[in-house]
Amino acid sequence: MSSEVIVTIGGERRSVPLGTRIRELLDGARRREIVAARVNGRVVDLGSPIDADAEVEPIAASSPEGLEVLRHSTAHLMAQAVQGLFPGTQVTIGPVIEDGFFYDFAPPRPFTVEDLPRIEARMRELAKANLPVERIEESREAARERFRAMGEDYKVEIIEQIPESTVSLYRQGGWLDLCRGPHVPSTGYLRAFKLTSVAGAYWRGDEHNPMLSRIYGTAFASKEELEEHLKLLEMARTRDHRKLGREMGLFIFDPIAPGSPFFLPKGAIIYNQLIDYIRRLYARYGFDEVVTPQLYKNQLWHTSGHWENFRENMFLTTDGENRSGELDYAFKPMNCPGHTFIYGAEKRSYRDLPLRIADFGRLHRAERSGTLHGLTRVRAMAQDDAHIFCTPEQVESEIDLNLRMVRDIYGALGFEQMEAKVATMPEKHLGEERMWRETEATLGRALERNGLAYELNPGEGAFYGPKIEIDIPDALKRRWQLATIQLDFNMPERFDLTFTTSAGTEARPVMIHRAILGSLERFIGVLLEHTGGVLPFWLAPEQARVLSLSEKVEGYAGEIAGLLKGKGFRASADLRNEKLGFKVREAELAKVPFMAVVGEREAEARSVSLRRLRGAKSEVMTLDALIELLKAEPLPS
Numbered sequence: 001m002s003s004e005v006i007v008t009i010g011g012e013r014r015s016v017p018l019g020t021r022i023r024e025l026l027d028g029a030r031r032r033e034i035v036a037a038r039v040n041g042r043v044v045d046l047g048s049p050i051d052a053d054a055e056v057e058p059i060a061a062s063s064p065e066g067l068e069v070l071r072h073s074t075a076h077l078m079a080q081a082v083q084g085l086f087p088g089t090q091v092t093i094g095p096v097i098e099d100g101f102f103y104d105f106a107p108p109r110p111f112t113v114e115d116l117p118r119i120e121a122r123m124r125e126l127a128k129a130n131l132p133v134e135r136i137e138e139s140r141e142a143a144r145e146r147f148r149a150m151g152e153d154y155k156v157e158i159i160e161q162i163p164e165s166t167v168s169l170y171r172q173g174g175w176l177d178l179c180r181g182p183h184v185p186s187t188g189y190l191r192a193f194k195l196t197s198v199a200g201a202y203w204r205g206d207e208h209n210p211m212l213s214r215i216y217g218t219a220f221a222s223k224e225e226l227e228e229h230l231k232l233l234e235m236a237r238t239r240d241h242r243k244l245g246r247e248m249g250l251f252i253f254d255p256i257a258p259g260s261p262f263f264l265p266k267g268a269i270i271y272n273q274l275i276d277y278i279r280r281l282y283a284r285y286g287f288d289e290v291v292t293p294q295l296y297k298n299q300l301w302h303t304s305g306h307w308e309n310f311r312e313n314m315f316l317t318t319d320g321e322n323r324s325g326e327l328d329y330a331f332k333p334m335n336c337p338g339h340t341f342i343y344g345a346e347k348r349s350y351r352d353l354p355l356r357i358a359d360f361g362r363l364h365r366a367e368r369s370g371t372l373h374g375l376t377r378v379r380a381m382a383q384d385d386a387h388i389f390c391t392p393e394q395v396e397s398e399i400d401l402n403l404r405m406v407r408d409i410y411g412a413l414g415f416e417q418m419e420a421k422v423a424t425m426p427e428k429h430l431g432e433e434r435m436w437r438e439t440e441a442t443l444g445r446a447l448e449r450n451g452l453a454y455e456l457n458p459g460e461g462a463f464y465g466p467k468i469e470i471d472i473p474d475a476l477k478r479r480w481q482l483a484t485i486q487l488d489f490n491m492p493e494r495f496d497l498t499f500t501t502s503a504g505t506e507a508r509p510v511m512i513h514r515a516i517l518g519s520l521e522r523f524i525g526v527l528l529e530h531t532g533g534v535l536p537f538w539l540a541p542e543q544a545r546v547l548s549l550s551e552k553v554e555g556y557a558g559e560i561a562g563l564l565k566g567k568g569f570r571a572s573a574d575l576r577n578e579k580l581g582f583k584v585r586e587a588e589l590a591k592v593p594f595m596a597v598v599g600e601r602e603a604e605a606r607s608v609s610l611r612r613l614r615g616a617k618s619e620v621m622t623l624d625a626l627i628e629l630l631k632a633e634p635l636p637s
């Protein structure tokens, strides 16, 4: 048996002794940047020995996979610091999440943000000590006994659910954790990290289990990248839509209706302006709006497949006369099944197609209480939802039409960039692969025709058809998946929908589900954070506010507000006996784009002193000029 193996690294083939550690293959200059390696496709520690011919690809700390290694290693570092500082704390799990990591602890008392600086300081000491991080493999039984002896009940529970007979542990200094790895070679690799927040979290996300104390943090390959990220995080805090919603008087929540926003008059203006705008596009693009029932007998959900696949997320109910106790109705979580009845209500011919029906109907979804988050994760919502029933030949032009709408809408709302994906055939799917591949290619071509570069999202389509997903990066560099255009070959089958072809035969229509804003609630949340509340003029709940300098000009201020309202603008007058600075600050907090200040001089000259939101100086102008200025504000085409 040969004691040499062939290693390919950086395009170079080398013969090295069997058992050589990956670390030894890296050249010195790059050593500190590399945190792990992919060996024959598997991500492993740099300390792993090479035991066969291998393709080795070093993983840099700044790459997505490298960041995961770095962040999870930082989670370990944090847990080590926490257990050192807070004796009696048990560890549970500490996964990597988008932009960082967390670790859930069972401490004698819950952690607070005041604990974080101390933990961070201890982490820095441990990083400075550059403790080697060592992988240990042992039998599941031995590991279980080890953690039992340590009083780590949660780890014991985790180990008992591992099917493999051998488990791996990682040790640094005297501290160790059950873990698959991989990890950085030593704690000295962890140079740029920050603990960001604390929260309560139930063990395994189940509210019947004990409440744990979660600490969130993040780590980057360099201090500069960490700083940049923290800056965005701070911006996100000031732009949190829940905070803006309060400051701008847009919506409230109450525990009486969990996850269900109450839109206040100003919030309802934004809501309805969006709907009005989409309605104008519907008229232009040939969609017909329908209004459909909220409650359906469960039979509908059995036919549609929601009963089987979505029931946990549905609200079930019954009527007051029903004494059997059976919950025989459910609130719709989606409009699609209802729309099949509109299609099926008449005999359809190819001449009727495409049939495009749109619905702003309210939807209810029983999202788990732990996942609810302001407007971005709610239980009650409406979507700019539409379903298109068409012939297979029409799919291409219908996709085109919807992509044109996508461009119009995002352009009007100030989202310049779009990232498109085609989610392709999953392992479990209906229909033949050939049909899937053809349809996926059709979607790809449509995206290209509409000037949208796209990536494939392999295997991520629904089992009933491929999908176009449009992601929007916002001002905080976060990605939101907004529009979806989903082909569906299944629902027409389930509801036995047909049309008569030009040859007189019966055929199945294709159903396309599409939403561009998605849920209006979530969209408003995203838009508020993207714009920091400074909405396009046509969406601003209050477009102009007249601020009076004294009692003497109350009449004049009121007159201007009335004049603007008469011209169709949303305007008001702040006539309170308060200092101008105070009134301006309040108008700024409410994100009113135009503030018209009037004192005696303005009243005499029939003018205003106009301030713009975030503008540096004010400008004196006549009332006619003011109206012209507001009229010149762009409206969505």
Ligand SMILES: [Zn+2]
Pocket (backbone or CB within 6 Å): 072, 076, 177, 178, 179, 180, 181
């Ligand atoms: Zn781990």
Ligand SMILES: [Zn+2]
Pocket (backbone or CB within 6 Å): 334, 335, 336, 387, 513, 514
């Ligand atoms: Zn649908």
